[in-house]
Amino acid sequence: MTWGEDPTSSVVVSWASPGQAANPRVLMPGSSVTGRVVHAVQRIYTDGLNGQTVFTYHAHLDGLEPGSTIHYEVTADNDHHREQPFAASFQTAPRGRVPIRWTSYGDLATPVTSWVLSSPQSRYAVQAVEQFKPLFHLLNGDLCYANMNPGAQPAVWAAFGNNVQLSAAMRPWMPCPGNHEIEFGNGPLGLDSYLTRYSLPRNGTSFPGLWYRFRVGSALFISLAADDVIYQDSGAFVAGPAPLQPAPSTGNAPIEPGSSLYIRGYSGGEQTSWLEKTLSEAAQDDGIDWIIVQMHQDALSSSKNGNGSDKGIRETWLPLFDRYGVDLVLCGHDHDYERSWPVRGCNHNAGRDAATGAVVDTCQPKPVITTEPIDGGYDTSRGTIHLILGGGGTSAPLDAYGLNSATDMPQAKVITKPNRPVPSADARIFVKPGADALEDAIWSARRDTDTGYGIAVFDLDPTLAGGKTSITIRYYHALGADKQPVARYELFDSLVLLKNRRDRNIG
Numbered sequence: 001m002t003w004g005e006d007p008t009s010s011v012v013v014s015w016a017s018p019g020q021a022a023n024p025r026v027l028m029p030g031s032s033v034t035g036r037v038v039h040a041v042q043r044i045y046t047d048g049l050n051g052q053t054v055f056t057y058h059a060h061l062d063g064l065e066p067g068s069t070i071h072y073e074v075t076a077d078n079d080h081h082r083e084q085p086f087a088a089s090f091q092t093a094p095r096g097r098v099p100i101r102w103t104s105y106g107d108l109a110t111p112v113t114s115w116v117l118s119s120p121q122s123r124y125a126v127q128a129v130e131q132f133k134p135l136f137h138l139l140n141g142d143l144c145y146a147n148m149n150p151g152a153q154p155a156v157w158a159a160f161g162n163n164v165q166l167s168a169a170m171r172p173w174m175p176c177p178g179n180h181e182i183e184f185g186n187g188p189l190g191l192d193s194y195l196t197r198y199s200l201p202r203n204g205t206s207f208p209g210l211w212y213r214f215r216v217g218s219a220l221f222i223s224l225a226a227d228d229v230i231y232q233d234s235g236a237f238v239a240g241p242a243p244l245q246p247a248p249s250t251g252n253a254p255i256e257p258g259s260s261l262y263i264r265g266y267s268g269g270e271q272t273s274w275l276e277k278t279l280s281e282a283a284q285d286d287g288i289d290w291i292i293v294q295m296h297q298d299a300l301s302s303s304k305n306g307n308g309s310d311k312g313i314r315e316t317w318l319p320l321f322d323r324y325g326v327d328l329v330l331c332g333h334d335h336d337y338e339r340s341w342p343v344r345g346c347n348h349n350a351g352r353d354a355a356t357g358a359v360v361d362t363c364q365p366k367p368v369i370t371t372e373p374i375d376g377g378y379d380t381s382r383g384t385i386h387l388i389l390g391g392g393g394t395s396a397p398l399d400a401y402g403l404n405s406a407t408d409m410p411q412a413k414v415i416t417k418p419n420r421p422v423p424s425a426d427a428r429i430f431v432k433p434g435a436d437a438l439e440d441a442i443w444s445a446r447r448d449t450d451t452g453y454g455i456a457v458f459d460l461d462p463t464l465a466g467g468k469t470s471i472t473i474r475y476y477h478a479l480g481a482d483k484q485p486v487a488r489y490e491l492f493d494s495l496v497l498l499k500n501r502r503d504r505n506i507g
């Protein structure tokens, strides 16, 4: 389930099926609002690597009552369970300045351990969402790593759907695309599997479904597709020595070693224009106190063994976040937890080339404070806080971070140019070079060195005394899960964001 255009009154129920459904539909027993039956639209694609056709169905439930509980059933004329169809219930968003809770992580994978990068922790991560019962969940890209299992992409997606359904049938799970959604054989961007499975709010651009916004209470959520602006090459890749051989039925040619799907710049600036328009409209709206951005890749990450920070996001989007006062940026990509200080603006020429030591402009973000606030909360109207939440449930947790051995300060790798595949010592095998630059991570506030796994829980209080509003963030981590999957998530980090309500700002 995902939000429709207006979370107070609309959701989309989407599902995939191994065969074609006859008369697919959602029933709403007892609902007087929209009628009792909503027919689903079919969208299909044929996987370009193994030739399997995937059938998906999307029912738009509109005109729902705000803040209400809706029961629904999913069925079709050829549903084997027609007597007792799949049934669940969900809540629409309440209207007005209301308290809301949401949760977030990225990099989930599946619990089916035969798939590359999957882990049983992925099941516990879905259960963790249910433990906190948010109104909705933000899934920050790298959903299931189907592209790491190129002969079986549809089966990996099916394992993902079966796993998340435990929660995603009862509350919207709002995704953004990650680099592991970029698949060979599936469309010009490699994103046809993702785009076929999800029906997301309209963005009015030539790229429907890739980025979108929605509003809940006094918060505006903006979901971005960062592969459009990052320098790093992290989509589907054939290392070699053998080519990747699509099934004969696809008619597709072998994909040669050294091939990668590098899609930086695909929207020709359309996404960034949309972002600026969306942010400038939000700035005119006194009903919006908070702006939260979701994207997969990281502008501020000091992971040692992961990808690190990407200058593409820093130079393209961070200036907009500064100008329009984005409060929070929620990411994944590096499979760990890191929180930044509030940052605004950047220092130029503060980085070093990783190989030569020459000065590099990494656009090093500038923290506005580097100590915990003493008056109860971080004022994010002064700076944007970035959270890396890449600890969904992959088999590759990362909890090592960079350190400048000369100063003992946190150090970040920064990717400032494309790292396209190059031949290795064995010319038949290709590798992607790592980050090309280093900088002191003067913006890094907290890093979880115990485990890479966790979930962030956000509680927005819209109306505090004195015209204030707050978001309390609690990050729970799965201690011990790096060694063995664990169901228990315990508190690791908490902080409060506190600022004036927009409608109380005078002058």
Ligand SMILES: [Fe+2]
Residues within 6 Å of the ligand: 107, 142, 180, 333, 334, 335, 390, 394
């Ligand atoms: Fe990932």
Ligand SMILES: [Fe+2]
Residues within 6 Å of the ligand: 142, 178, 179, 180, 296, 332, 333, 334
């Ligand atoms: Fe990623």
